[in-house]
Amino acid sequence: MNGPAVYLVVPCYNEEAVLPETVKRLTEKLARMGEAGLAGEGSRILLVDDGSKDRTWALIQAFHGEDPRVEGVKLAHNRGHQNALLCGLMTALPRCDCAISLDADLQDDVEALDAFVEKFLEGCDVVYGVRNRRDTDTWFKRATAQGFYRIMRLLGADVVFNHADYRLMSRRALEGLSEYREVNLFLRGLVPLIGYRSDYVYYDRQERFAGESKYPFKKMLAFALDGITSFSVRPLKLISNLGILISVLSVFGLLYALISYFAGWAVSGWTAIVCSIWLLGGLQMLCLGVVGGYIGKIYSEVKARPRFRVEEALLHGPGDPGKDGHGTTADQDL
Numbered sequence: 323m324n325g326p327a328v329y330l331v332v333p334c335y336n337e338e339a340v341l342p343e344t345v346k347r348l349t350e351k352l353a354r355m356g357e358a359g360l361a362g363e364g365s366r367i368l369l370v371d372d373g374s375k376d377r378t379w380a381l382i383q384a385f386h387g388e389d390p391r392v393e394g395v396k397l398a399h400n401r402g403h404q405n406a407l408l409c410g411l412m413t414a415l416p417r418c419d420c421a422i423s424l425d426a427d428l429q430d431d432v433e434a435l436d437a438f439v440e441k442f443l444e445g446c447d448v449v450y451g452v453r454n455r456r457d458t459d460t461w462f463k464r465a466t467a468q469g470f471y472r473i474m475r476l477l478g479a480d481v482v483f484n485h486a487d488y489r490l491m492s493r494r495a496l497e498g499l500s501e502y503r504e505v506n507l508f509l510r511g512l513v514p515l516i517g518y519r520s521d522y523v524y525y526d527r528q529e530r531f532a533g534e535s536k537y538p539f540k541k542m543l544a545f546a547l548d549g550i551t552s553f554s555v556r557p558l559k560l561i562s563n564l565g566i567l568i569s570v571l572s573v574f575g576l577l578y579a580l581i582s583y584f585a586g587w588a589v590s591g592w593t594a595i596v597c598s599i600w601l602l603g604g605l606q607m608l609c610l611g612v613v614g615g616y617i618g619k620i621y622s623e624v625k626a627r628p629r630f631r632v633e634e635a636l637l638h639g640p641g642d643p644g645k646d647g648h649g650t651t652a653d654q655d656l
């Protein structure tokens with residue numbers, strides 16, 4: 323076997339129904355990739371047990387016993403898909419040339435794996451798996467998911483349309499990812515921020531072949547909200563804009579109330595009440611917006627995202643450009 327050390331990182335939560343088949347197919351696929359020169363000696367399948375309550379970990383132990391190329395990590399409790407995935411990627415980082423994350427239910431077509439590694443060998447650091455069709459998803463899932471991508475785009479976050487977490491990352495990109503220390507993880511939004519050369523691989527999303535989805539609507543909604551609030555402070559800016567709008571409108575309201583007063587249309591006391599409601603409402607909204615602006619700044623400071631990443635440098639003389647940007651220019655991620 324020669325080729326890069328490829329890690330297949332698979333988060334698993336209560337996946338006893340699918341794991342035996344998944345491991346069998348991935349092992350076979352990895353062997354075929356080895357023959358084709360796409361996966362070298364150090365290639366592994368890394369299963370991350372996200373605090374499952376069923377026999378998932380016992381199965382992983384058994385697979386590891388049979389074939390040491392199947393590796394496992396067990397989280398102490400259920401931390402959710404994104405955290406499990408990050409744990410897997412960070413475990414793979416010092417051991418691999420590139421890592422590919424995919425779901426345990428084989429919804430992500432394993433035959434597309436060759437295309438990922440080929441792009442990596444061509445020099446890409448990140449390869450995004452993009453779904454061709456979504457007709458295996460229910461109408462509801464399709465509509466909500468696509469609505470979500472649109473909202474994210476509208477709010478200014480750079481997400482790849484119809485890309486879930488089927489993606490290849492080179493070791494260099496993984497190192498970049500390790501510099502993001504935020505707790506509210508939304509990998510789909512973070513990875514494009516890392517930069518470097520990237521490309522797409524298109525595949526058909528299959529149906530989950532056993533077990534049921536671990537992403538009920540409630541979790542999906544929480545995930546979407548997390549994505550939006552982690553990548554955009556535009557909702558906060560919206561409050562300030564609304565405040566400005568209402569304050570301007572209140573001037574017209576004020577004029578109208580005064581005209582009514584002098585024209586004698588108004589009941590006594592009405593003018594004062596209406597004017598104060600409009601003015602105070604607008605002012606309050608504006609102040610909230612100002613406070614929001616500061617909160618937005620605090621939020622981006624707290625996340626402490628790297629400010630830049632040097633890909634290449636042509637320098638003459640002493641001095642080191644540094645590997646990342648902790649410590650100088652302004653944060654431009656938001």
Ligand code: UDP
Nearest residue numbers: 333334335372402403406425426535536537
């Ligand atoms: N998963 C996880 N932790 C969780 C929920 C899900 O590790 O808390 C894993 C799950 O085992 C699977 C992947 O995340 O490998 C995607 O989940 P699923 O297929 O249920 O989501 P869907 O495809 O229905 O969106």
Ligand code: MG
Nearest residue numbers: 425427429530
């Ligand atoms: Mg699935």
